[in-house]
Amino acid sequence: MRRNNHQSPSWKHSDRVWVIIVARISTEKQDERSLDDQIAYCRKRLEELTDRPVKIHVIKSQDSGEYLDRVELRQLEDLIESGDWDFVITEDLGRICRRSHALTICEMCEDAETRLIAINDHIDMAEEGWRLCSYFAAFRHEQYNRDTALRIQRSQKNRFLNGGALPRPFWGYLGWDKAKTDSELRKDPEAEELIRETFRRLDDGASFAEIADWFNDLGIPTGPSCRRKKWTTMSIQRLVRNPILKGIRIRNRLVSKRINKTGRRRAELAPQDEWLVREVPHLAYFESAYYDHVIHVVSERNKNIGRPANRDRLSRLGVPRKRTTWPLQHARCGICGHTIWKAGTHGERLACCSGALQYRCWNGMMIQVDNTQKWILGAVLDRIRQCTDFAKVVRERIEQARKENDLSEQRRLYERQITRHQNEVTNLTDAIVVGGDIPELVRQLQKARSALNEATYQLDRIKSQEREAPRALPDAECLYQLVEETMRLVVNEDDQASRLLCRILPRMTLYPVILCDGRAVEVQAEVEFDLSAAASALVGMSVDMPSEVVTVDLFDRPPYVEHAERLGTVEQRGETVVATAKALGMSLTMAAWARRLYRRMQELGIQEPYMRVDMPPARGWRCRRHKHPRYHFEPQKNDVPPEAA
Template sequence: MSGRLDPPLAPRSGQVLRVLMVCRISTEQQDVKSLADQEAMLRDHLAAAYEGRVDVKVIASRGSGQHLDRVELLEIERLIEGRGFDLVVAEDLARICRRAHAYEICELAQDHGARLIAVNDFVDTARDDWHLGAFFNVFRHEASCRDTSRRIRRSLRNRFAQGGVVQTLVYGYIKPPGAASDADVVKAPEAEAIYDEWFRLLEGGATYAEVADWLNGLGVRPGPACRSATWNIARVRGATLNPILKGERVRNRMIAKRTNKTGRSHNVPAPPEDLLVRHVPHLAFIDPDRYDRVVALIKRRTAKYKAKGLDARKGVSRKRTAFPGQHLTCGICGRLCYYGGHGRADHLICSGARDHRCWNGATVGAGLAARMIARAVLAGVEGMCDFDAALRSELEREVELVEAEQGRTAAGLRRDAAEAARQVDNVVAAMTAAGPSAALVEKLHELEAERERLDFELAELARTPAEPLVLPTKERLRALAGEAFEGLLTDSQEAARLARRLLPRLEVIPYRLCDGEAVEPRAHLTVDLTALVPGTGALEGRLAPLKLELVVDLFEPPQRVAFRERVVELRASGSSEKKVAAQLGLTVTATQRAASLDRLMDEKGLADPYVRMTGPLEDSKRTRRHRHPRYRFEPLAGWSPSDVDGPRAA
């Protein structure tokens, strides 16, 4: 971009050139001054290529160019698509991002009327030959990354073989300042007895949790590289399975594999030929034979918890879990529920209960919960009365409010534009009277750029048409809800995202049968069907007629609960216990238990056989976490359980 460009730079508005500058450094360890250096270089080149007035926006970030889900990259794409900039400029394409996506950014800019220039790569999308240059530089940047990675791996392998690459160490090892080799590392004397008892506990059948409690009770802190001052299961397991305890340093057990969609890496087992082992007998705490025997015992004890056969979740990000994962919230402490409740991969449990911060230990079967929630919502939509008149009135009122807000925004922009124009006139008058000065010229440029920005926003507001609001019939609404919730039963990620809008509140709360036996989970949920109505994106959560409050059973009720009402109805008609049992296909004992439950409900004045739990029960096997020494009830900050129970869904 040095000197005049061919073709020359030209603003679409004819007055101010709007420029988006992109600067990036890869890591937190790099000098932040590099961002300022990149910006200064780009401003110098811009000044040499264009003498008119410019309005510059700079996006400066830290992050790997391989990562395609960076917030800054998404913001760059959004700004380009918004057609608010005439020029996108960067030091080279790799400053925007790496890999083939950098070429796609060039195409995106061209499609939306923005000119993209990568100075050091000599790429300019205003020229016909930019495609080949962009392709070549994308390949060159990728090849450079690969070559650098190979050189680093080669150097680290050799240095490890010579005793180097001593990074973080587990508890019990002292790395003197400046130590560059494992020969300089020594064992902490007090750790000898700790590790001996540690492995004695494991040999006796103790769990990692019990070892963690024992270490915390002694006040033993984890290794110097650990930020936490206490032990947990993961830290005990990591230290136990580290072969340095038997005098072996191991490297390259795992390697980083890139996920091409996002550019981020995750660890996978390395090929056996990549494994490096270095013997360091002076660092052994445990005899190698004893160490191997204990590790084998642990693996044998935990083998039953591993996935059997093909792991359906292998290779799938844990952040993209199937519904109701990452949707279901504990109604007691406010935390998300995680998969793996009580060792069952398809059951969810409160993450607070897992960490002994909540007493709600009830688990929820994911498949059953998804089916029951979908069925309850569809029944709720079917049970809606004729809401057209009420909803239309509510819709008209909300549309008026939105239009009023837009009107106030436009009025504010017009006021600001008029004020900017007045100030421009004042500065021009001052320059006419006193002559031009550098300060006045700079002020004039700032005011004119602000006025053009306000005029642009006003034009955009006027040009954006209001999306037509179409109110569907109740039958159409039910069909839309059916399509949305059908996707939840197929692990569809798109349906799961829609479920976040359809179910803004989805809490699981434990209930207990009034006869003092089963503890079961119920979902308290809010359904907002506004997300299914075209043209109401700005009105989500504001249309009361399209909202439902439901309580859904997330379990199959026992016989005495499922048949209670029918048994009572038949007995009231004069049928004997034997006839009722035969008619319902039950045993006489089952009908008697159903009748007994109904009498108990009458005595207690209950309309529902299940009673909401407000605290742990001493006589229940499902709520015993409060007895653990590590238990401390800690709800999330600002969390308060819902006190309102919506209508029950059958």
């Protein structure tokens, strides 16, 4: 400490008195005195203390006095510890900080021989008894804060129970500007249909991101108090998970807890019996059971982040993990079993085996996404059209499904489940009364309750199905139209259609094929189509339809391959090669190729000129993936590759 003993013992500097003034407000509305008022007040007191020239350092801050990690507080401590200052003046101790740390500051001042004055708390270190005063002041400020918090909580609680304490305005409801209580709010008729469709889509497997994009495409505004002008996954989630949609307002779901070290607060989930619940049936968009069911479905789906692990081997079935163009991430490589990924540089719509992209598969054939969609969808539709007895099969299957679709079996299943879950709930409630690991028991109880709600919902659904009159039988034409429409939408990147199409075409495998004369390697797709999903969507109950497999060329066959059989068999039909070639618009060279190809097919005894390759072919093959030093063949594990299984 640099104290000049030959000077007046009370001043640290010969020319001026060094003074720190501390002023703080929490928010402008909350404090009666502004920062400037506080500073003026302290200056006035300073004038009473000394008439010497002064050097004033002002520390102003705007934050809670409970926070101990404020920059201004650090700054003040550093200044005090430097020992250069004669005074620290503040309106009251709480302006510096709260709780026992205020006492620490006082003691730091004592060590540094700096005189601390907190005017309203009657603390002046030059006077006796300042220590006691500072204890009382710290205690009083803490108690005052606590009392104020409790008072605010009480009045808010009271207001809430009488329908007030409204949240900030959000989308889906009207009347926010004038409403004092929730009885003055009303549902937005324009939002009603959208909210219903949102829940239907979520139940069908849509993600929040998908709903957000759909809302943005429709140009739905985000709501009066949203800063963002676009819907996001989070904002959709907040909307969907708000229980007001089933006519319930909840308050006190979270409590704030002080972290004593920093004085900051953290929100924690309050015990359920402390929640305040208010029923607002006029604001409900859904029945409670249906709402709980959809929330249950969504929570189950998102339980393990992304897709459930054990859903199905065909992991893209139903739920897209993220937004991809069909059939990316759905189709698989016939060689290694890995899924097909987007490949190529930005802007190119190409796809390739993901195994090959990672040097784990030699099938590096690229396919064009747009053409692939066109070819596969065209081939499947043709196949449905060609089936002459298709209409009959559809009719038979639907009749059969209707007979088999005896709901009594399912009803008994859910009734058994309900009894079991009810017992669980009773037992767990008893266990909680007895004591033990309460948080764990409460967690289990919540789980059991949720399962009970879901089973009850399913049982109600079955009961209403039993009451319903059967829908009219669709004919094959309806089915064809549905599939065609779905496919058209998929090409336009519609997520819902994409999900339905993944169910209609559950398995799609891409193989490299080589022409039997060894000229070119191309890609063929083997597509399994299963019309159960489409038929079920039409009939409104689960119908089991026959599934079929079609092979689709993902390339255009050259004319000589196309007409190989016709040109190879001209003699048998008494025609000439020249005339036939001319009629087909082919050159003589091409006709010769065609005839050679046909002979080759005869030698090999095959009907189909393209053959599957199970090894990287030597000719007609540009891919050299397997020559790369990093290459190591590794088929898809834990997931039986189609066919290779």
